[in-house]
Amino acid sequence: MIPYATAAEAEAALGRAMTWAEAVWYQYSAAMPDSWLHCLTTCILFVIYTITPLPLLVLEQFAPSVVLPYKLQPRVQVPLAASLRCYMEAAFVFPVAVGFQLVSYPAAAKILRTRMGLPLPSVRETVAQLVVYSLLEDYLSYWIHRLLHTKWGYEKIHRVHHEFTAPTGFAMSYSHWAENLLLSIPALAGPVIAPCHITTQWLWFSIRLIEGINIHSGYHFPFSPSKLIPFYGGAAYHDYHHYAGGHSQSNFAPLFTYCDYLYRTDKKSRPSDVSWSLFVFFFETGYRYHKLKQAKLKSLEEDNVEKKGGSTAFCNGKKD
Numbered sequence: 001m002i003p004y005a006t007a008a009e010a011e012a013a014l015g016r017a018m019t020w021a022e023a024v025w026y027q028y029s030a031a032m033p034d035s036w037l038h039c040l041t042t043c044i045l046f047v048i049y050t051i052t053p054l055p056l057l058v059l060e061q062f063a064p065s066v067v068l069p070y071k072l073q074p075r076v077q078v079p080l081a082a083s084l085r086c087y088m089e090a091a092f093v094f095p096v097a098v099g100f101q102l103v104s105y106p107a108a109a110k111i112l113r114t115r116m117g118l119p120l121p122s123v124r125e126t127v128a129q130l131v132v133y134s135l136l137e138d139y140l141s142y143w144i145h146r147l148l149h150t151k152w153g154y155e156k157i158h159r160v161h162h163e164f165t166a167p168t169g170f171a172m173s174y175s176h177w178a179e180n181l182l183l184s185i186p187a188l189a190g191p192v193i194a195p196c197h198i199t200t201q202w203l204w205f206s207i208r209l210i211e212g213i214n215i216h217s218g219y220h221f222p223f224s225p226s227k228l229i230p231f232y233g234g235a236a237y238h239d240y241h242h243y244a245g246g247h248s249q250s251n252f253a254p255l256f257t258y259c260d261y262l263y264r265t266d267k268k269s270r271p272s273d274v275s276w277s278l279f280v281f282f283f284e285t286g287y288r289y290h291k292l293k294q295a296k297l298k299s300l301e302e303d304n305v306e307k308k309g310g311s312t313a314f315c316n317g318k319k320d
């Protein structure tokens with residue numbers, strides 16, 4: 001709750017006029033308790049999770065020919081019921097998550113130290129925080145994901161997420177509860193280490209959710225603006241990880257490709273000489289690197305389709 005009774009008081013405290021964004025924020029949040037703003041995070045994420053996968057799902061059901069050229073595993077048709085099952089599971093967890101957020105707010109406020117009032121963060125501060133959060137989350141998630149691919153981790157926890165060998169957007173959150181809990185640590189690590197404004201937090205979790213839905217969408221669009229992000233893995237990168245299934249020991253990172261490259265768990269053939277690898281790592285542009293990787297993953301998948309043949313090459317049921 002903003003501790004000023006009027007906008008004039010807020011401006012006097014700031015020592016300047018509010019920007020239009022700050023005026024909007026003041027109007028919206030002045031009388032709203034901080035615990036509500038905190039819980040809005042889950043509400044925003046649920047709305048995004050509901051809406052984002054829908055366009056592809058509708059096109060796949062009613063106009064498949066439009067999106068088929070961009071489908072990563074074109075011979076697999078994920079049943080609509082399977083996608084809806086994933087969504088309903090998330091919908092069931094949603095009220096529980098909001099309740100947990102409300103109850104845990106006093107502790108969360110101390111740990112996250114989220115700012116709710118004025119001034120709003122500058123664009124530079126927001127971008128810098130998002131970059132740090134992304135790098136930190138990618139690194140921690142990489143290692144947690146690798147642990148989940150040990151025999152014990154896979155059998156006891158990660159197996160659920162790999163039920164989909166050809167994932168869809170709604171399957172992003174289809175995981176064992178322990179995995180969802182574990183992977184929330186990397187996402188929260190950035191905001192805990194470098195506290196931010198609640199609007200930055202909403203932006204960060206929204207970006208992570210949309211990115212998670214994107215890499216599980218099962219589609220790769222050549223005109224996607226994500227191709228411009230250096231070292232970004234993308235849908236083809238993670239789709240291959242699902243396609244390879246429980247035996248996969250590659251493409252672990254959720255966002256970028258540098259961890260898999262550095263720890264040699266990517267699917268890119270490269271010279272074994274370390275110095276040459278470092279040279280390539282530092283001087284090859286992210287865009288070129290990304291393009292090369294996407295092309296190789298695509299050709300690898302097509303080879304496998306050829307070898308295995310037919311729709312039985314992929315499965316979407318329980319995988320042993």
Ligand SMILES: [Zn+2]
Pocket residue numbers: 145149158162241
């Ligand atoms: Zn995995």
Ligand SMILES: [Zn+2]
Pocket residue numbers: 161167216238242
């Ligand atoms: Zn996945």
